[in-house]
Amino acid sequence: MQTLTALLFNDFETLDLFGPIEMFGCLPEDYRLQFASINGGVTHSKHGVAIQTTAVKDLTHQTDILLMVGGMGTRQQVNHREFLQTANLFTDQASWVLSGCTGSALLAKAGALNGRRATSNKLSWQWVIAQSDKVNWVKQARWVVDSKFYTSSGVSAGMDMALGFIADRHDIDTARKVAQYTEYRWQENSDMDDFYQK
Template structure:
C-alpha cells in the first residue's frame, strides 16, 4: 500500500530544513496528506494546536496530535532533540506512534530520538556527522553507520544532517511510489538529489567546528 498520510513531528528548537525539506517533497505528491503533529505531553491545556518555534526562530502551527495514525512518521533533528531524549513521556508517545506507522524516518539528530525511544534496536542507522558521537550514546543495539548520506533498513529511514533529509526523502519516494512520481516531484521542485546513499563527503572530520545548532 503506497504512502498517503505523513506525520511530521514538530517540537521547540527543531531544525527548520529537517522538516521543511521533506515536507516540500512529500506534499508535492498528489493525494499525500502531510500533517505537522505535536506531542500531547506538550499541548497547552484548552488548545487544539501547538505553536512550535524552530531553532531559526520560525514559528509553525502543529495542528494534529502525534497519536493520529499515519503511514509515515518523520522526526526531524535540531537542538531540541537534546531535551527530548531525556523526556520519558515524550519518548513513550513517539514509540507508540511509530508502532502504528508503516514507515518511520528521521533527519539529522532525529535519529537520537528514535534510538532513545527504542525504535532503532537491531537496525542500521545514521545521523548528522558532527553530532554522531553524541547520537551514538542512545540505543544499545543500533548499528550506527559512520559514512552514509542516508540509511534505509527495512521500515526505517535515517539521514545525515539537514539537507541530507531531502536526499533521503527523494529515495523514499522512489522506493514507495515509483520512478514516475519521484521524477515528477524532482522536476516540479527543480531538485537534483544525491542518489548514492554511501556518498557522504561530510563523514570526514573537519576543523570547521560543530556550530551552535549542533552543540
C-alpha cells in the first residue's frame, strides 16, 4: 500500500483536493490517504470547507505520493519560505508528485520542476509561469507527465490526472472502472484540453 499525502494550506481549491481524493479513495487496498499542513489543525478551502490536518512533523506514514493542490491560497504560499522548503522535502522523499491547478506554481517556485515539462490552470497561466522560467511550460495539455511529476490544468483536470496516474500504475481498465463508479466522464487523452485557447 502506498501513502498519498495532500499538503494543504488555507484557501485551497476544493475540487483540487477532493476530486483526486475521490478517485484514489476508490482503491482503498492500494492507497492510504493523509492530510497535512505546516502546523496541523483545521484548514479551510476557498469555499469554507474545513478539513482536519496533521502537522507535517507528526505524520504517521512516510509519503509515497505527494498531492499539491492549487487555489487562491497559492498566492500567499509562493512567498512562504517554510512551506516551499517543506514542499521540496516531500518532493525529494516521494516516489511520485502530483499537482492540481496552480499547485504546479508552488512546485515551480520551490525549484522542484526545474528542467521539467509541466502545465497548470489556463485562467491563471501568466501568473503561474511567472513563478519560474526554468520550467518547460506546456499550455495545451490537460495533464503532463515528466519523470515522477504529474501536473494538471485547471480545477477538474486533477481528476483526469488522477485517473491517468491510476491507469499508468495499474491499468486502463482499473482507471475506467473508477471513472464508471464515480460516474465521471474521464478525458483519457492528456494532450486534449477543451479549455485551452490559443
